Amino acid sequence: MGCTSCTSRVRHPHWKVAPAKTHDAATMATIVSTAKTTLHPANVQMVCAKFSEPISQASSSLIFGQGAKPMNKRLAKLAAIRRPHHTTVRDRLGRVATGLEKSRRASGDPVEAPPKGGLTVFLDGAHIRCRPEYQQRHLDLVVGKIEGRNMCRRFGLVANATASPGSRMREELSDFGWKPGRLLTVISDGELALPSLIRNAIGGDGQAKHILDWWHISMRIRHVEAAVQGLVQIPGFTGIPVLFQHPARSLRWWLWHGRARVAETYLKALMHDCVGLGEEPLAVRTAAARVQARCETLYTYLANNMEALVDYGRRYRNGLPISSSRAEGSVDDIANARMGKRRRMRWSPKGAHRVAVTRAAVLDGRLTVANRKRPA
Helix, strand or coil, X not given: CECCCCECCCCCCCCXXXXXXXXXXXXXXXXXXXXXXXXXXXXXXXXXXXXXXXXXXXXXXXXXXXXXXHHHHHHHHHHHCCCCCHHHHHHHHHHHHHHHHHHHHHCCXXXXXXXXXXXXXXXXXXXXXXXXXXXXXXXXXXXEEEECCCCEEEEEEEHHHCCCHHHHHHHHXXXXXXXXXXXXXXXXXXXXXXXXXXXXXXXCCCEEEEEECHHHHHHHHHHHHHHHHHHHCCCCCCCCHHHHHHHHHHHXXXXXXXXXXXXXXXXXXXXXXXXXXXXXXHHHHHHHHHHHHHHHHHHHHHHHCHHHCCCHHHHHHCCXXXXXXXXXXXXXXXXXXXXXXXXCCCECHHHHHHHHHHXXXXXXXXXXXXXXXXXX
């Protein structure tokens, strides 16, 4: 410390000597944490490599306050670098999605090793919040997975964002190796628009066999069983419990073995027995109305999808899929990971379609090297 008359040295406990060409752990931790909270993730590695250079060329005798001046300048430059603007990310994502679709249309060559046997298409839908200027609350996003022998492919599309959803689906099937005349097995829930999308895609060039998802059937049977169990356990119930419990327990067995007509007969008998409890106490009549409502729901669900009911037990024993759980997993990976309700964002049809196309390509590893260098 110097003054006008003399010069003296003072030891201060908060002053430290800065190293000339190396960084201590605390300094590097500050740099890394500042970079992670300020920069885009793609630029963090570059900044860390840049700051590995010496920050001060002064001698080790400089005190911390003087040696920190170069560090403060670099931290100021680091703080001046901001994350990319949202329009930049949106435009970059749009270019990647458009490039993926153009490359699919341009490549007419089949895959190197087309999967043998029939193809199975798992379909499911997701609802995404729509932007208010489009005069609708939700967008219908179709997400699915195409599986062959030792091969699979994910896809996602928004029907409102494409001129022809059927042509778009046909491109996905052809790119996977589907040929006209080849059998397609479609597994989905009771939504009529999902199997119709596949039928419109193949037109008259093939055959599509629709199978109703077993999980949705099993859950509706479980609702009937729970309602019947609650009815027979009411203290004022005067009926014969076995007349209600036996049909409810038999529904699952008959449907599992493909005997849908017999299951419908049991449902009608169960609903008829519930009508006969009209003179019972109020608690019993309320429980009977609940059982009747659950039976009507299951009966309507089976009647609307009677052609899609198969022998699920035989398919299960042969190692064939009976559920659309693969498509529901794709919904979590493609839709909910970026466009779920917890994100609190609203989407346009074109933006949601671009995100679905890019997410499916990322999960399948179908992005080219040029697109991988552009994080979106």
